[in-house]
Amino acid sequence: AQSVTQLGSHVSVSEGALVLLRCNYSSSVPPYLFWYVQYPNQGLQLLLKYTSAATLVKGINGFEAEFKKSETSFHLTKPSAHMSDAAEYFCAVTNYGGSQGNLIFGKGTKLSVKP
Amino acid sequence: NAGVTQTPKFRILKIGQSMTLQCTQDMNHNYMYWYRQDPGMGLKLIYYSVGAGITDKGEVPNGYNVSRSTTEDFPLRLELAAPSQTSVYFCASRVEGNSPLHFGNGTRLTVT
Numbered sequence: 001a002q003s004v005t006q007l008g009s010h011v012s013v014s015e016g017a018l019v020l021l022r023c024n025y026s027s028s029v030p031p032y033l034f035w036y037v038q039y040p041n042q043g044l045q046l047l048l049k050y051t052s053a054a055t056l057v058k059g060i061n062g063f064e065a066e067f068k069k070s071e072t073s074f075h076l077t078k079p080s081a082h083m084s085d086a087a088e089y090f091c092a093v094t095n096y097g098g099s100q101g102n103l104i105f106g107k108g109t110k111l112s113v114k115p
Numbered sequence: 116n117a118g119v120t121q122t123p124k125f126r127i128l129k130i131g132q133s134m135t136l137q138c139t140q141d142m143n144h145n146y147m148y149w150y151r152q153d154p155g156m157g158l159k160l161i162y163y164s165v166g167a168g169i170t171d172k173g174e175v176p177n178g179y180n181v182s183r184s185t186t187e188d189f190p191l192r193l194e195l196a197a198p199s200q201t202s203v204y205f206c207a208s209r210v211e212g213n214s215p216l217h218f219g220n221g222t223r224l225t226v227t
Binding site: 020032034036041042043045046047051090094102103105106107108113 | 155216
């Protein structure tokens with residue numbers, strides 16, 4: 001069965017600092033992995049996705065994530081945080097054994113950006 | 116292009132009341148999903164559909180029902196509302212099994 005663990009429910013960084021949001025997955029087959037962002041009172045928006053084509057995936061708004069099979073990780077990074085990055089971020093993996101490709105989501109990490 | 120549209124945005128129900136959360140998408144997606152989001156818990160799948168006339172249970176289906184009479188619409192029905200159903204509900208769709216999900220903006224439901 002697939003699962004996702006996001007380390008840290010809250011992360012706080014200063015504006016201009018590196019953003020690192022951690023995600024570890026468990027999957028018995030090569031996974032499809034996703035990062036989504038949720039701004040207050042909105043639905044989730046896709047940041048980026050990993051589908052085995054390349055281990056370093058670039059997404060929107062300057063975010064990127066690196067797939068590391070040996071570490072079963074898919075951490076999200078951004079070199080320089082902006083105030084507008086304050087949001088909740090969710091890592092997700094495709095649930096192959098379950099509901100027709102349903103995504104299994106981590107519990108989310110809330111990112112705060114200090115001026 | 117409206118994407119996934121959910122109505123209403125907010126609703127307060129009394130215990131035992133019923134309501135239907137509406138979801139419609141204009142992207143001709145076959146796959147549609149209903150999730151609930153509770154603080155610190157991520158998203159949990161309630162029901163899903165892989166096409167008109169086909170629905171199936173997800174992880175937390177108790178107390179809910181769905182139907183899928185058309186490709187566009189996927190309403191979620193709460194028959195006897197309970198306080199445990201206080202949550203934010205998201206509808207999502209995707210074109211096929213490994214493509215990204217497209218989410219609506221959610222319905223915030225309070226049951227008192």
